[in-house]
């Protein structure tokens with residue numbers, strides 16, 4: 001039995017966000033094909049994720065197991081205890097919404113999700129897998145725009161740092177181009193996501 005953590009970052013209502021329609025499709029199909037698994041939903045806007053405080057920084061590099069009920073460290077433990085991570089966020093200003101970066105600062109904690117050793121930092125999330133679901137107004141698959149896509153690249157790099165072996169991306173692009181049939185594109189991305197969820 002696995003635990004899937006479904007993290008989403010969008011201030012829009014769920015049904016109005018293209019990204020969340022696709023990620024809800026993914027997670028719905030995952031629930032159907034993995035009925036024995038636990039799914040935890042984390043709506044970062046509802047959680048009121050804020051910035052790291054001086055007090056919470058003092059808790060970094062703690063002994064493993066310390067501060068499980070701390071209002072910020074509890075997210076790092078929840079992340080560590082999940083086997084599979086789904087991150088859904090729209091592409092904003094060449095990256096993702098700032099609230100997601102604030103959340104990642106909550107979970108990237110030395111002593112919990114990674115540790116320092118004499119050989120350098122070692123991720124503690126070995127054997128876990130993640131999927132990033134995103135929609136973008138334009139298309140960033142090819143240069144010169146490819147280099148401007150900093151959101152997916154950052155997430156992939158951070159997850160590797162934390163020890164994840166598998167990181168995949170489901171992206172729907174050109175959402176804000178007048179030539180795009182947005183509803184057809186979203187439906188097609190939902191179908192693709194539902195298929196991928198079965199083997200996640």
Ligand SMILES: Cc1cc2nc3c(=O)[nH]c(=O)nc-3n(C[C@H](O)[C@H](O)[C@H](O)COP(=O)(O)O)c2cc1C
Pocket residue numbers: 010012016017018019020089090091092093094095135136137138139175176
């Ligand atoms: C604040 C903001 C910043 C955005 N920045 C970009 C951008 O840098 N590049 C781009 O292609 N689209 C950008 N977009 C467009 C969104 O990525 C696109 O509309 C996406 O489908 C929105 O997803 P949603 O329906 O889940 O909110 C931006 C949209 C917003 C609201």
